[in-house]
């Protein structure tokens with residue numbers, strides 16, 4: 625049996641990953657999570673309800689170095705997803721944000737160096753490491769902003785420019801993960817993820833905007849748009865992300881030390897206003913919304929170029945934004961138990 629450790633494994637991406645990996649009886653999946661994100665306890669209950677023999681849950685905090693050392697013993701693959709995930713919360717409490725995202729990642733890397741040095745170590749980083757990209761020329765249409773000089777999206781060669789405490793803490797972790805390949809020869813991989821969406825996501829006003837918008841639309845509640853709503857994101861269905869994770873897991877030598885931008889790409893890019901129209905069309909309900917100030921570091925456009933990841937691991941997104949949103953709305957409607965109480 626191969627031990628696979630998923631930190632933050634009860635969260636949105638972690639739950640989808642765990643559900644996929646446990647289907648292979650050769651995998652021994654360990655979920656490590658402190659259940660601090662509201663709603664993820666429902667994901668965990670669901671995961672454990674199947675009685676999978678090859679799935680184990682360990683409740684703990686990534687800031688607990690002693691425990692982190694124990695869980696890494698014998699791991700063949702490590703997916704590091706545990707994080708403080710919201711920019712807004714990072715502004716309110718930058719020290720906590722740093723301790724979880726930066727120190728927590730360093731603890732895990734060090735523990736891995738001592739106990740599972742040969743493991744594949746994938747870190748879920750973020751497009752926020754590129755800052756607000758305000759140096760790039762932008763034009764606007766009636767519904768969206770467009771990047772004039774980067775028509776096919778942002779590549780890994782864009783300058784790093786950490787902006788917001790969340791950007792700084794994830795960016796520091798991103799660089800540590802990369803450096804553990806250079807200095808210690810560990811098989812570390814960094815995924816700079818765009819906006820991921822799908823089932824088991826407990827989106828709220830601070831993070832997970834696609835699900836947040838859908839939930840508010842379905843329950844006829846108003847939302848606030850921070851900025852003018854023309855900001856664009858390339859959305860990626862979590863199933864497509866998991867496919868890329870598994871590809872990396874199967875070729876750790878080839879991916880070691882690499883950084884990949886990963887997102888839905890230009891074809892799956894939407895402005896907030898455009899996504900609202902799509903949700904309205906699918907549900908048949910009008911969205912109520914108002915506007916407020918821009919959030920710190922918010923990019924007017926982020927679209928991942930995806931060329932490097934296509935070239936290196938032959939991956940591309942397969943689920944179209946429209947179909948993915950339609951499927952997700954149906955899933956949410958059929959699974960109210962994940963969102964009630």
Ligand SMILES: NC(=O)c1ccc[n+]([C@@H]2O[C@H](COP(=O)([O-])OP(=O)(O)OC[C@H]3O[C@@H](n4cnc5c(N)ncnc54)[C@H](O)[C@@H]3O)[C@@H](O)[C@H]2O)c1
Nearest residue numbers: 632635636637658659660661685686705706707748817820
């Ligand atoms: N979802 C996205 O759009 C997106 C985009 C870019 C990057 N990411 C990154 O991907 C990773 C997973 O994101 P997600 O959307 O699944 O978020 P999530 O909030 O659903 O999952 C994160 C999990 O980490 C756990 N956690 C938080 N602090 C912890 C701690 N101190 N110790 C142990 N566990 C802790 C939470 O309880 C939660 O279950 C995060 O690192 C996030 O920064 C996500």
